[in-house]
Structures are given as structure tokens and as C-alpha cells.
Amino acid sequence: MAINHPDTHPAQETEPRHRNRNLALTTGLNLLITIAELVGGILSGSLALISDALHNAGDTIAVALSFLALRIGNKKADERRTFGYKRIEILTALLNASLLIAISVFLIIEAIDRFIKPTPVEGGLMLVVALIGLIANLVGVMLLHPHSHGSINIKAAWLHLIGDTVSSVAVVVGGIAIMWLNVIWIDPVITISVALYLVKESWNIVYETTNILMQGAPRDFPFDNLIREATSIEGISDIHHIHLWNLDDQTLHFEAHICLSQDMSLSEADRIRGLLEGRLKEMFHIGHVTLQTEYPGCRPTNIQHHTNP
CATH class of the missing domain: 3.30.70.1350 (Cation efflux protein, cytoplasmic domain)
Incomplete structure (x- = not known):
């Protein structure tokens, strides 16, 4: 017996080809950025660059999970899942946001340790790698932006990319400051600033997805x-x-x-x-x-x- 609910109003998009392509391209870009920034961060001694690499690794996982969730979420309702599978996207968004918070807390701890034990940073290499990462992140943001308004799942993945773009900008500024002013402490300062920003933005998604999973009404519903x-x-x-x-x-x-x-x-x-x-x-x-x-x-x-x- 097939279950059919005409009133469940599935998402307006039913896996359009360009959305899947953009998700795949974004995943590939983030994987390349992660490898480049991790190697560059180790060679230059930049915690900010390593933190950006870890964030990009989270982005790669986030976008891949979002793609998988969209595929599962578009399955039709059946006898076991009479409401359908759309909530897999909500679970994925919650997982992505929680992962981002966990990564941010780890980076804050590492940055505090870097304050206590300053480490020399190669500003030139840090700057070059950060610029490459910034360009790639901007491409990813533009690829997912058209799809971020209709799905909290893609919005969570897009937020990962926004956060990493901000992080890349901060690392670029830090690289310039280290090259010109030899201000080593700017590296952990940038790391903490970006991490706090990501925690704030991710918390909103954690709240919204948890409210949905708790069968809550929308915020400010009249x-x-x-x-x-x-x-x-x-x-x-x-x-x-x-x-x-x-x-x-x-x-x-x-x-x-x-x-x-x-x-x-x-x-x-x-x-x-x-x-x-x-x-x-x-x-x-x-x-x-x-x-x-x-x-x-x-x-x-x-x-x-x-x-x-």
C-alpha cells in the first residue's frame, strides 16, 4: 500500500540538476582548500591558517551531508515514514551547526595556548595560501547562495562557507600584519574572533532545528x-x-x-x-x-x- 499525502507540500525544488552540480563543485573546492591550507599552515606555523583548514574540512563534510540529506529527503512517504523523509535535512542542519560549534571551541582553546606560547609565523606563505582559500570560498558562496533561501539544510552548509570566507579575509589581514608589522599575536586574535562569530551564527541554526524537532511552533507566530x-x-x-x-x-x-x-x-x-x-x-x-x-x-x-x- 502506498502512502500519498497531497497536502504535505514537498519542497519547491525537486533536486534540480544545477543545485546538485553546485553542491558537488563546492564539495570538491572545499576539499582542495582544506589540503592546501593545512599544508600551508603547517609550513608557515600559522594557527589561523590551520584553523581555516579545519573549518574548511567541516565545510566539506557539511556540504556532502547536505547533498546526501537532500537525496534522502526527497523520498516519498511510505508505510514506515508516513510524514516522509524531509526531517533528515533538519537533522543534518543540526549536525552541521553543532560540528561548527565544536570546531570553534577547539580553535579558541588552541588560540589561547598560542597566546601563552607564541610561535613564529611565516606571513608571506600564510598570505598566499589564505588568498587562494578566499577566492575558492567566494566561488562556493556564490554557487550555494541561490539555494540557501529555501532550505535550512543548505542554509547551514552555506553558513559554513560564509564563516570560512570571513575567516579567510581575517587570515589575509593577519598575513599582511605579520609581514609588515611583525605582529605575531594577531594570529590567535583572528582565530578567536572568527571562532566566536561562527558560534553565534551556528547557535541560531541549532535553536531553529531543535525547535522543529521538538514539534515547536515557529518563532513569533501570531x-x-x-x-x-x-x-x-x-x-x-x-x-x-x-x-x-x-x-x-x-x-x-x-x-x-x-x-x-x-x-x-x-x-x-x-x-x-x-x-x-x-x-x-x-x-x-x-x-x-x-x-x-x-x-x-x-x-x-x-x-x-x-x-x-
Whole structure:
């Protein structure tokens, strides 16, 4: 038996060829950058360059995982996964962001150690390798940018690249400072600054993906407006047992009990239910709505029309 849910609204993109190509190109670029910066960092003695290499290694894993998640996420719903496989992309985004935070913490610890035990840095080699990495990172950012708005999974991978681009810029500046001013301490300062930036940006994705996995409602969703709109419909006296959650980063699901103001025929109750469903989809962009009508109504146990979520 095949499971088919026409209301699940799959992602607008269904693995377009150019997106897959861009993901593959970005993965290859990051792998080359990682090798070049790791070798360059060891030869020049630059922790900032080594940190950039480790970050690029994380980028390579992130983009590869994003590609794999997209392939799995586009599988259709079946008897075991009746909601489909879209949440694999959410799990991947969470994994990528968590990995980035872990790498950043490691780099901060290494940078503090470098403050305590300064090490000479070859600024010229550091600068050349960092410039190559910067150019490659910019190419990767441009390749993934068109696809970063419609998927939190790709957004997480794109954020890896943005962070590494910022890191490469910082390493370039550091290389110039070391060459001209012989300021060795700039190397760990750059490392810590970039790491803190990455932690801040990654935390937002950790919060958002965790909220989705916890069946949470979107941040700042206008519950008051929704309840007010529902109870303004003639024939509805109350709405309760409200549950609103993101299935993934694109699809909202909503279910609730609506209490009818009077006893009425099944056809009239269904008309009112359909009216509310239409408004919820049109005004609040909810993709999947499940409503239960009742009279006089059961005892509410969660969000009611006079309370906030």
C-alpha cells in the first residue's frame, strides 16, 4: 500500500540538476582548500591558517551531508515514514551547526595556548595560501547562495562557507600584519574572533532545528491573530486543543478542535470547518490543517481562545 499525502507540500525544488552540480563543485573546492591550507599552515606555523583548514574540512563534510540529506529527503512517504523523509535535512542542519560549534571551541582553546606560547609565523606563505582559500570560498558562496533561501539544510552548509570566507579575509589581514608589522599575536586574535562569530551564527541554526524537532511552533507566530480570526467566523464559539508545528523548515501543520455555537447539520458544520481551513491556509500559510468540530465541546486542555501559547 502506498502512502500519498497531497497536502504535505514537498519542497519547491525537486533536486534540480544545477543545485546538485553546485553542491558537488563546492564539495570538491572545499576539499582542495582544506589540503592546501593545512599544508600551508603547517609550513608557515600559522594557527589561523590551520584553523581555516579545519573549518574548511567541516565545510566539506557539511556540504556532502547536505547533498546526501537532500537525496534522502526527497523520498516519498511510505508505510514506515508516513510524514516522509524531509526531517533528515533538519537533522543534518543540526549536525552541521553543532560540528561548527565544536570546531570553534577547539580553535579558541588552541588560540589561547598560542597566546601563552607564541610561535613564529611565516606571513608571506600564510598570505598566499589564505588568498587562494578566499577566492575558492567566494566561488562556493556564490554557487550555494541561490539555494540557501529555501532550505535550512543548505542554509547551514552555506553558513559554513560564509564563516570560512570571513575567516579567510581575517587570515589575509593577519598575513599582511605579520609581514609588515611583525605582529605575531594577531594570529590567535583572528582565530578567536572568527571562532566566536561562527558560534553565534551556528547557535541560531541549532535553536531553529531543535525547535522543529521538538514539534515547536515557529518563532513569533501570531497565535492571537489566528485565534481571533477563527472565533470571528459565525458559528464558531471557541477553539482549543491547538497544536501547531513545523514538519520541516517549509511546511506548517495545524490541528485543533472548534466548538460550534449551536447544534447544526453535518453539512453546515463541514462548511464552517472548510471556511476556517481556507483562512488558515491563505492568511497564515499553514500547509496542512486538521480540524475537529464538536458541540457543545469537550473540556479544553491546552491553548484556548483567551490564552496565549
